[in-house]
Amino acid sequence: MFQTERRFLRLLFLLCILHYEAGQVFGVWPMPQQITQSTDRYLLSPQSFSFSYSKDSAAQSGCSVLDSAFKRYYSLIFPDAADGARLESFSQLVYQDKYNMYFVNKTEIQDFPRFEFRGLLLDTSRHYLPLNAILKTLDAMAYSKFNVFHWHIVDDPSFPYQSYSYPDLSSKGAFHPMTHIYTQSDVKRVISHARMRGIRVIPEFDTPGHTQSWGKGQPNLLTPCYKGDVPSGTFGPVNPILDSTYQFMSGLFKEMKSVFPDSYVHLGGDEVNFACWKSNPNVRAFMTKMGFGHDYTKLESYYIENIVNISSALNKTPIVWQDVFDYRERIPKDTVLEIWKGVPADYRTELAKITHAGYRVLLSAPWYINHISYGQDWRNSYTVQPQNFSGTDQQKALVIGGEVCMWGEYVDATNLHPRLWPRACAAAERLWSNEEMTSNVDQAFPRLEKFRCSLIRRGIQAEPLFVGYCKDEYRGV
Amino acid sequence: MFQTERRFLRLLFLLCILHYEAGQVFGVWPMPQQITQSTDRYLLSPQSFSFSYSKDSAAQSGCSVLDSAFKRYYSLIFPDAADGARLESFSQLVYQDKYNMYFVNKTEIQDFPRFEFRGLLLDTSRHYLPLNAILKTLDAMAYSKFNVFHWHIVDDPSFPYQSYSYPDLSSKGAFHPMTHIYTQSDVKRVISHARMRGIRVIPEFDTPGHTQSWGKGQPNLLTPCYKGDVPSGTFGPVNPILDSTYQFMSGLFKEMKSVFPDSYVHLGGDEVNFACWKSNPNVRAFMTKMGFGHDYTKLESYYIENIVNISSALNKTPIVWQDVFDYRERIPKDTVLEIWKGVPADYRTELAKITHAGYRVLLSAPWYINHISYGQDWRNSYTVQPQNFSGTDQQKALVIGGEVCMWGEYVDATNLHPRLWPRACAAAERLWSNEEMTSNVDQAFPRLEKFRCSLIRRGIQAEPLFVGYCKDEYRGV
Numbered sequence: 001m002f003q004t005e006r007r008f009l010r011l012l013f014l015l016c017i018l019h020y021e022a023g024q025v026f027g028v029w030p031m032p033q034q035i036t037q038s039t040d041r042y043l044l045s046p047q048s049f050s051f052s053y054s055k056d057s058a059a060q061s062g063c064s065v066l067d068s069a070f071k072r073y074y075s076l077i078f079p080d081a082a083d084g085a086r087l088e089s090f091s092q093l094v095y096q097d098k099y100n101m102y103f104v105n106k107t108e109i110q111d112f113p114r115f116e117f118r119g120l121l122l123d124t125s126r127h128y129l130p131l132n133a134i135l136k137t138l139d140a141m142a143y144s145k146f147n148v149f150h151w152h153i154v155d156d157p158s159f160p161y162q163s164y165s166y167p168d169l170s171s172k173g174a175f176h177p178m179t180h181i182y183t184q185s186d187v188k189r190v191i192s193h194a195r196m197r198g199i200r201v202i203p204e205f206d207t208p209g210h211t212q213s214w215g216k217g218q219p220n221l222l223t224p225c226y227k228g229d230v231p232s233g234t235f236g237p238v239n240p241i242l243d244s245t246y247q248f249m250s251g252l253f254k255e256m257k258s259v260f261p262d263s264y265v266h267l268g269g270d271e272v273n274f275a276c277w278k279s280n281p282n283v284r285a286f287m288t289k290m291g292f293g294h295d296y297t298k299l300e301s302y303y304i305e306n307i308v309n310i311s312s313a314l315n316k317t318p319i320v321w322q323d324v325f326d327y328r329e330r331i332p333k334d335t336v337l338e339i340w341k342g343v344p345a346d347y348r349t350e351l352a353k354i355t356h357a358g359y360r361v362l363l364s365a366p367w368y369i370n371h372i373s374y375g376q377d378w379r380n381s382y383t384v385q386p387q388n389f390s391g392t393d394q395q396k397a398l399v400i401g402g403e404v405c406m407w408g409e410y411v412d413a414t415n416l417h418p419r420l421w422p423r424a425c426a427a428a429e430r431l432w433s434n435e436e437m438t439s440n441v442d443q444a445f446p447r448l449e450k451f452r453c454s455l456i457r458r459g460i461q462a463e464p465l466f467v468g469y470c471k472d473e474y475r476g477v
Numbered sequence: 478m479f480q481t482e483r484r485f486l487r488l489l490f491l492l493c494i495l496h497y498e499a500g501q502v503f504g505v506w507p508m509p510q511q512i513t514q515s516t517d518r519y520l521l522s523p524q525s526f527s528f529s530y531s532k533d534s535a536a537q538s539g540c541s542v543l544d545s546a547f548k549r550y551y552s553l554i555f556p557d558a559a560d561g562a563r564l565e566s567f568s569q570l571v572y573q574d575k576y577n578m579y580f581v582n583k584t585e586i587q588d589f590p591r592f593e594f595r596g597l598l599l600d601t602s603r604h605y606l607p608l609n610a611i612l613k614t615l616d617a618m619a620y621s622k623f624n625v626f627h628w629h630i631v632d633d634p635s636f637p638y639q640s641y642s643y644p645d646l647s648s649k650g651a652f653h654p655m656t657h658i659y660t661q662s663d664v665k666r667v668i669s670h671a672r673m674r675g676i677r678v679i680p681e682f683d684t685p686g687h688t689q690s691w692g693k694g695q696p697n698l699l700t701p702c703y704k705g706d707v708p709s710g711t712f713g714p715v716n717p718i719l720d721s722t723y724q725f726m727s728g729l730f731k732e733m734k735s736v737f738p739d740s741y742v743h744l745g746g747d748e749v750n751f752a753c754w755k756s757n758p759n760v761r762a763f764m765t766k767m768g769f770g771h772d773y774t775k776l777e778s779y780y781i782e783n784i785v786n787i788s789s790a791l792n793k794t795p796i797v798w799q800d801v802f803d804y805r806e807r808i809p810k811d812t813v814l815e816i817w818k819g820v821p822a823d824y825r826t827e828l829a830k831i832t833h834a835g836y837r838v839l840l841s842a843p844w845y846i847n848h849i850s851y852g853q854d855w856r857n858s859y860t861v862q863p864q865n866f867s868g869t870d871q872q873k874a875l876v877i878g879g880e881v882c883m884w885g886e887y888v889d890a891t892n893l894h895p896r897l898w899p900r901a902c903a904a905a906e907r908l909w910s911n912e913e914m915t916s917n918v919d920q921a922f923p924r925l926e927k928f929r930c931s932l933i934r935r936g937i938q939a940e941p942l943f944v945g946y947c948k949d950e951y952r953g954v
Binding site (some may be wrong): 016030126127128130132133136157158175176179180369370372373375407409410411413414415416417418421454461463464465466467468469471473474475476477 | 603604605609610611634635652653656657699731847848849850851852853885886887888889890891892893894895933939940941942943944945946948950951952953954
């Protein structure tokens with residue numbers, strides 16, 4: 001998927017244009033790698049405008065992704081007239097004068113993404129997000145050139161994924177077995193909507209922690225916690241000592257392979273609380289048998305290695321949270337580590353360590369966008385420098401991108417969109433654009449303000465950056 | 478208007494009920510002064526249910542506010558079946574079982590508001606709020622028993638109020654002269670929508686500061702600032718030394734009187750920057766002539782006294798920000814001071830001072846709800862104690878209420894509702910309910926969670942308090 005991005009560049013826009021008087025110069029978000037603008041402008045006629053394929057393009061008519069993108073972007077550009085990534089930049093360059101005539105200024109763009117992996121995480125377990133909220137997020141992601149939807153689909157509070165192999169997982173583990181689930185058809189719709197926008201969908205089935213909701217529909221999966229010599233009635237992480245656990249996980253991941261076509265799968269592996277394992281006499285006996293002593297990180301490693309092997313056998317490339325590296329599991333070299341902890345000093349140290357060990361890495365720590373504060377906190381996201389750590393050029397090349405994470409403790413469909421947009425756009429530009437061309441946050445401000453108004457015009461509930469207005473305000477109240 | 482609230486209590490709900498098996502016990506937000514609930518429950522039939530007036534009620538059929546409230550609350554209670562403050566409590570007590578039958582538990586309520594003034598401020602100058610966003614806010618205010626809409630309608634950035642006496646104020650001072658204004662018809666609609674929900678509308682025309690947008694449509698109103706001996710081309714606060722200023726203000730307030738029926742008017746008076754006045758030689762000459770020396774607070778006092786007298790002559794009761802008291806203007810004793818500054822120690826001192834001087838007071842300082850932080854910040858709003866300051870009972874009685882303020886620097890229609898709701902409900906309960914019955918924030922939590930789901934069901938985009946779900950999630954995405 002990443003390779004085709006450059007091919008799109010060669011598309012020819014057959015513009016039916018009239019050379020016209022000089023007009024205003026426009027920005028594009030995220031900033032293209034090279035852009036040369038002129039005040040020469042061309043009048044566009046919605047009646048005769050069309051997109052077409054360049055003769056030397058690898059893609060030709062019949063390419064469903066581009067064919068549908070042409071149609072979609074036509075109505076984004078000319079909303080009055082009717083009902084891909086380069087298309088996005090072009091669409092941002094078209095403007096209307098006060099007589100509602102359409103113009104584009106003479107512009108040359110050379111563009112490609114700085115990082116191949118530009119992700120956004122939604123958490124559908126702490127609150128259920130209706131399908132439309134996810135689809136709309138995908139729309140806005142495409143506008144900002146994000147290309148990975150990291151679907152943190154299940155977690156402790158609820159299990160909304162309706163599995164065909166293990167239907168009890170959602171019928172007992174979702175907030176509601178009918179209204180708060182994602183059916184197979186819903187998942188297909190998300191994947192297809194994303195694919196049409198150049199976005200890959202990577203599901204996360206986080207284990208062995210963050211699995212309380214799994215236990216409701218899958219007996220004997222979670223570790224029974226003990227109080228003294230007797231079970232307390234509560235449960236801890238996935239039980240790593242039973243063969244049945246690995247049989248179940250193997251079955252679930254086989255289903256994942258058939259449902260989610262992407263080559264990556266996110267296995268989680270974060271925040272495992274060892275207290276319950278320590279309380280359980282069978283787990284303690286297993287520790288002794290395996291020679292792990294009292295080091296429960298070894299038990300966690302043992303579990304994760306098994307899960308990684310299951311996913312590798314299915315030809316999936318695993319992504320895991322940084323905890324897995326910190327515990328020194330023996331994991332395949334193609335595993336991607338995702339850094340989520342700490343302040344810049346912490347994540348820079350972690351970037352150096354993980355890349356020194358030869359692993360590819362994703363940065364999320366500075367982009368926990370669920371955290372909010374008063375004022376223009378997008379500025380903090382914008383000034384992140386993902387490759388600013390001690391390391392060789394080879395190490396820096398192992399930073400394949402980053403992710404904006406919208407965890408769901410305080411977020412559902414009521415506030416998702418205004419919290420995401422335009423705040424997430426700051427990371428989108430950091431991940432797409434040349435760092436030197438986008439080093440000045442004050443220069444970015446008016447361009448982002450304008451982009452935010454474009455998002456509003458396209459129906460995205462993007463909140464304001466500061467005092468002011470958009471020509472077309474949000475009316476969906 | 479406040480008096481009628483107690484009369485509403487005596488309304489008889491002619492419930493066509495069947496005594497039925499015991500059911501669940503429900504909360505009401507804000508907490509009524511007295512509530513006795515039973516597990517006895519009555520089945521309600523949407524087909525035969527009706528509201529009617531008690532024979533000894535002061536209000537009788539033909540009272541437009543109650544007649545329309547009956548109709549409105551009927552569909553809030555029975556949304557499946559078809560298309561007033563006591564009505565609100567009653568509506569929150571009706572619930573459906575799993576067969577969608579409607580029930581109400583046997584309940585006795587005695588209720589009245591703790592404070593007569595329960596306000597919410599919207600700022601329509603820093604961002605323009607479309608009419609629908611205001612009307613929807615009024616709906617949600619009624620659900621929480623707020624009874625004052627403080628319309629901070631104009632300020633520095635824009636002047637959206639379309640005045641019939643001075644049309645240039647909005648045609649030159651609004652963000653856009655046609656799309657970003659409130660016409661006379663819009664204002665009438667807001668006042669009527671509010672009145673039907675027991676909400677008074679108090680406009681604020683803040684002067685002499687916060688008036689940059691006024692200057693565009695009203696030449697010679699603002700003070701020309703000087704750089705040395707020459708005008709710098711910029712303007713400061715309203716010019717307090719010209720007769721024309723007071724003629725204009727008098728004309729504008731006459732119009733206000735005809736447009737806004739409420740007996741209160743908010744005159745502003747906050748944050749006046751003296752630098753421009755000091756720079757202007759004519760202002761300095763006026764200071765000397767009036768014997769004000771170099772004390773520009775005396776000039777501000779002079780201005781405010783004139784404005785207060787203009788509004789008093791129109792039989793309007795003025796509300797002003799605390800700055801006016803701090804500057805020791807000679808203002809009529811019926812003026813209400815609104816406290817907006819500082820941490821609890823500051824506003825408690827101010828409460829003591831202002832009430833000691835015999836003035837009525839409104840508290841806003843702890844309820845600047847535009848300020849956001851990560852997590853459950855409604856808890857801070859909830860634990861405010863408006864009468865907890867050093868003073869006599871007579872002084873405490875001068876605290877007539879408070880206001881939630883939603884300033885518009887970072888807020889427009891895209892994020893207004895989820896920032897307001899349910900966070901503003903915390904102040905609503907503090908202003909309505911008995912303090913002792915609502916002193917425990919943890920006990921309030923599940924009741925507020927339930928109320929938030931009611932708001933969602935009624936179409937208010939109320940954000941979540943924490944992990945969980947509502948039976949009916951927000952679908953307007």
